[in-house]
Amino acid sequence: MDFGTFLWTTFGAFLTLATFSFLYKDNPFYKIAEHLVVGVSAGYFVIILWHNALVPLLFQRLSDGDWYFLWLNSSKPWYWIPAILGAMMWTRFSRNYAWISRWPIALYIGIAAGLAVPLEMANRVNKQLYASMAGVINWGNFWGQDFLDVTSGYSQVIIFAGAIAGLFYFFFSKAHTGAFGGVAKFGIWILMIGFGASFGYTVMGRISLFINRIQGLGFWGEAAFDASNPNHSGWFLAVFWLMIMGIAAYVAVELVRFARQKA
Amino acid sequence: MRRQIPLALVFIFGVFMIFQYFVPHESSEWIYEFLLDWIYIIGIFALALGIWSLIRVSVAKIKARKANWGYPIITIAGLFLMILFGFTGYRDGSLGFHFMTAEGLSNPMFRNFFDYILIPIQSTMFALLAFFIASAAYRAFRARNVLASLLLVAALVVMLRFNPYMGPIGPYVADAASWLLNVPNLAAKRAIIIGIGLGMVATALKIILGIERGYMGKG
Amino acid sequence: MKHKSLVILLFIFCAFTLSAAQEDAAPVDTVQVDSILPPAPVSMLTAKDGENDHGHSITLRWELSADDGAGQNSVLSYEIFRWVPFFMDTLQSIQDSLEQTEAYIAELRTFLPRAEKRLKEYRKRKKPKLVIVIFVDSTQFYEDTIAASKRLLPEYEEQLKQLRQWRKQAIDEIPQAHTSYPEQGEWRKVGTALSGQANFKDVGVKERKSHDYMADHTDYYYRVDAVTADPAIRASSEIVGPVQSYGQLFNTGRIPVFVAVLVFCLLTILFVTRARRGAELYVRPLAGIEAVDDAIGRATEMGKPILYVLGLGTAADIGTIASFTILGRVAKRVAEYQTKLIVPCYDPIVMTVAQETVKAAYLDAGRPDDYYEDIVYFVTQSQFAYVAAVNGTMLRELPATNMYMGVFFAESLILAETGALAGSIQIAGTDQVAQLPFFIVACDYTLIGEELYAASAYLGREPILLGSLKAQDYAKAAVIILAALGLLAASLDWTAFINLFSVTS
C-alpha cells in the first residue's frame, strides 16, 4: 500500500467513525460525512445515469444519423419523442410554462398505472389465490409427527385460516364487531405473530453488518502499523495519530462542555 | 386544456398498457419496450430538476448564514467534483473531457471518491441497523397488551432459535421458531400480499379512470 | 451462446471417445463403456407453434424412448435437429462480412483523428529529434497512412451499404429458402433435452439482425434423436413438419387475470357511480388515519414542523402514487393550520409531482402565498446517503410528527428509530411486506399494506373514493369464497376447478 492509498483508506476509516458517531449524538463529524455523501452520491448518479442510460438509450440511437438533419435520418428517429417529453420536464424552470411538465408526468403515471393493474393482479392476487387453493391439506397426518410439525395437517389449516382471517381484518366497510370482529381479531393476531417472527429472523443478518465494518477498520489499522510493507514510512503513523488526536480533541471539548453544563 | 389533456393521456396510456399485458404479439411487445424507454428517459431528464433543487436549497442555506451554514459547501463541492471527474478521463494517455464515451467511469479520482467516500459511509449507515434493531426491540417489545405480547413472544422464540444455552428445551424452541416462520408468518404474508394487490389495482384503476387526481393537484 | 456451449460439450464428448479409441494399446487403465445396443427411438413426435408467445418458437413433444429409465436404461439425452437450408450459411457469411466491415470502419474512424493529431505534432516540430530522423520519417509515414485511410473509408462505407441491402433481402428470403426441403439443406442440432424430458421448445430470437433469428411463417422440419453415452449410438425419430411459428394476439394463459381485472373494474365503476348518486357508505375507523389529524394539530401547538417522507419508490410505484394523494390531504391541512412542512425526496420525478401536489393543496386551502418551492426538495438518489440526510434533518429540525408513506426498504428502521430519538410522533404506511415489522415496532401508528391505499379515500372523505373501497371489500370477499371452494375442491380431488385459476406464463 502506497502513501496515497493509505491517505484514502484513512479518510474512509475517518468517515466510518464519523458515521458511527451519530449513535452518540449529532455532531460536526457526522455533519461532514452526511453533507459529503449527499453531494458525492448525487454527482455519482448524474454520471452513472449519463454514461449508462442517457448515452446508450438516447444518444447512441440517434447519433447514427446526421446532425444537420437533426438526426431525423437516424435509424431510430422515433427516439426524438421521449427526448422531447424529457425536455418538457424542464419547463418547470419557467414560471409561466411549468404546466407543460404535466404532460410527461401524466404519461409517466399513466404508463405506470396501466402496467401495474394486470401485473399486480396476476402476481399478488391470482397467484396467491391459486397457491392457497392448491395447498391440499394433509388430513392423514393431521397432528404431525413431532413437536410443531410444519408439514402436518393442522399447520396447513392454520396457514389457510390465518390468511383468510387476515383478509377479514382488512375489510373497510364493516365494523369489527360480533363474529366478524372475532375473526378479524384472530387475523390481526396472526399478522402480529408473523411480524414478530420476521423481526426476530432479521436480527441475525443485521449483526453481521456491524461485524463487517469492524473488520474494515481492522484492516485499516493493520495497514497503518504494518512495518513489513516496503512503502511503509513514518508518515503512516503520523497520519494515524493525527486522526486519533483530532477525535480525542473533540471528545475533550465535548466533555468540558458537558461538565460546565452540569456545574 | 391544462387539466384535460393530462387526464386524457393518463387514460389512453393506462388502458393501452392494461391490454398490452394480454397481447403477446411482437408489435405489442415493441410498443411496450419503447414506452418503458420513455419512462427511463423522462426520469433521466428530470434528474436535472433534482440537482437544481439540491443546489438551490444548499445555496439558500449558505446565503442565509443560519446555523450549520458551512456544511452545504461540502455538498456542493462533492457534487461538482464528482461530475467533473465523471466527465474527464484518460484516453491515449492524455487527460481530457469525454462526454459520449465512458472514460470518466475509470478515472482514478472518480473511483477513489466511490471507494473511500461513498462505500464507507453508505455501508456504515446500513450497519447502524445492528444497533437500531436492538434499541427498537428494547423500547417497543413490552407486553402492554395481547398484540404487543404476541409480537414480543414470536420475536423472542425466533431469536433464541440457535441459542446453545437453552438446555433440554433447545430443540423445542428451534422447532417452534421454524414453525412460526413457516406457518403464521406465511399466512400473514399471504393475507397482506392479497390485500396490497387489490389496493394497488384499485389505486391504479382510480388513476386511470381519473377518479383520483391527487398526484397532479386535486380537482 | 447456448448452442455454442452445447456444441463445445458435444465436441468434448467426441474428442474423448476418439482418444479413448486410439489409446486402446496404452497400458493405463482404459475406459470400459459397456457396449451399448442402439436404443429405441422416441415415438409420437409432434411439433406446433409455441403457445401464447410473440412467435419465433416451435414446441416439440414426444413420448420417451423405451430405453429411457426402463428397458436398457441407456438413453442419456435427446438431441433435437432442425432441417436448415444451406441458404442460411450464405446469410451467415453476409452477416460475418458485414460485422467485419463495421469493425474496419470503426477502427479507421478512431484511427484517423489520432493520426492527424500526431501528424500535426510532427509538423510543428521544426527540428525533429535525431532518433526519429534515423529510424522513420514519421511525417511521411503518417501522411501516407492518412491518405490511404481516407481513400479506403468511403469504399468500406459503400461496401457496408451494399451488404446491409443484401442482408435485408436475404432475411426476407428465409421462408422461401425453406420450401426447398429436403433439397439444398441439412439437419442441424438445435438443442438437447435430458433423459426423462418429453418436450422441447426451440426458441429463436425476434431481432432480424441476430444470428439466432427464427423467421415466422416459415416451414420448419424437426427430428429427435435418442442418444446414449456413446454419441455414435443413437436412434432417430420420424420427421415432423412442416410447422410454422407465428405470434398470438391473446395470451390464453392469462385468462384468469383478464377475468379478475374485468370483474374488479366493473365492481369499482359500479360502486363509484352508486356513491356518486349519493348512497350512504360506512367505513370503519382506522387508528392510523385518525392519528394524522391529531398529529398535525400537535405540530401546530408545538410550533414544530411536520416531516413527510415519500420513501424510496419512483413515481412509477403505485405505493408512491398513493402516498402523493395522502401528501395532498396532509399538505392541505398543514396549510390551513399554517404549520411548516418538510418533504425531502429521493427521486426527481417524485419531487416534481410532490411539488405540484403540495402547491395545489396550498391553493385549495386558500393560502397560495404560504407556498414556496423548497418545501419539497431533492436530496440524492442513493439509499443510505438519503437516509443520512433525512436523519440529520430529523435531529436538527426536531419535527413534531414524521410520516413515512410509500415504498421503503432496509432504511425503514433507521429512519423510524432516529425519529423516535427526536421525540416525534410517527405514522408509517408501506406496501413492502418485509419492512412492516420494523415500522410496527418503531412507529406509533402503522398503516399495514392495503390500509396505505385506503388512506387517501379516508382522509378525503369523498363518497366516490369511499365507493372504490367497497369494491375492494367485495373483491376480498370473492377471494375468500374462492379460496374456501378451492380447498374443498382440492380435498375432493377436483383439480379441474382449481386449474381454472392457474396463471401460466
Place this chain on the structure above:
Amino acid sequence: MNIFDRMMSLDRRWVFLFLAAVCVITYIIDFQIPIRVENEVKTIHEFIDTLKPDEIVFIAIDYDPNALAELHPMCYAVMEHCFRKNLKVIITALSQNGPGMAEQAIFDIADSVKMDREYNGVHYKGREIRNGIDYAFLGYKPYFQLVILGMGQNFRLPFPTDYYGTPLDSLPMMQGVQNYDQVSGVIAIEAGNIADAWIAYGQGRFYFPLALGLTGVMGADYYPFLNSRQIFGLMAGLYGAAQYEELADNPGLAKDGMRIQVYAHLVIILFILMGNVGYFMSRSEKKRQGR
C-alpha cells in the same frame, strides 16, 4: 424515579454501547460456545467418520463468492475431516465461479492438514495432500444436469482431463474409478438450483448416498427430501456448518460467526427482558400506590 422506571427508560445509548462492546469482545477473544447438534448433520459426520481409509468421497462445490460466507465453513469442515481420515476426494465445481471457491478450499485445507492435530481425542499426524493421489479436482463444465448424468456413466465423459489438464487415467487415484459406483457418497454444497439436479438426476437415477450443504434460506425447502430419504443428511447455513465443526471437534469460521451472533442476540434479549421486568414491576407499584 425508582429502579424499575429506570430499567424501562434507559437511554438507548447504553444499549448501543453494550451491544458494540459485546460484539467487539466476542470478535476478539477466542472462546467456545456449545452447539446443539441436530440429527441431520450428525448423519453426515457419522457417514464420513465410519468410512475406511482410501475410500472415495465426492464433494461438489457449487457456489459462487456471494454465498461464500455461509458455505465455505461447511466445505472446509467436511474436506478437512475427509483428509484427516485418509479418504480420497473427488471434487467438482458446477457453478460458474465454483472452481475459484474449490481451489481456495483445497489450498487452505492442504495447509491445515500439514499440521499435527488432535480431534476428538484422536491424534492425526500432519501430511502432504497431493493432487491426483489424495484428491482429484475435475473442474467446471457447463450444463450441470448433463454433467451429473454423464458422470453416472463415466467421470471421463464430461471430464476427460482434470482441472489442470491431466488426463484422468494418469491420476493414480482415478485408476479403476469409473462412475458413482466406486464412490462411497456425494456431499453436495449448494447455493442454487444445482441442488435439485443432484437430487433428481444424480441420486434419483444412480442411487448413491447424497447429503446436501445449503444456505440458510434454502434449508427449509429441502427437509422434505430428508423425510423421503432421498438425501441422508442436510446442513443449512452457518449453524449447520457450526454443528459439523462441533462434531469434528474442529472449531473454525462457522463457530466464530455463531459466537458473535449468539451473544449479540443474548444482549438484545436481555434488554427486552429488562424492559419488561421494569414495566411490570412499576405497573404493580403504581397499582399498589393507587390503592
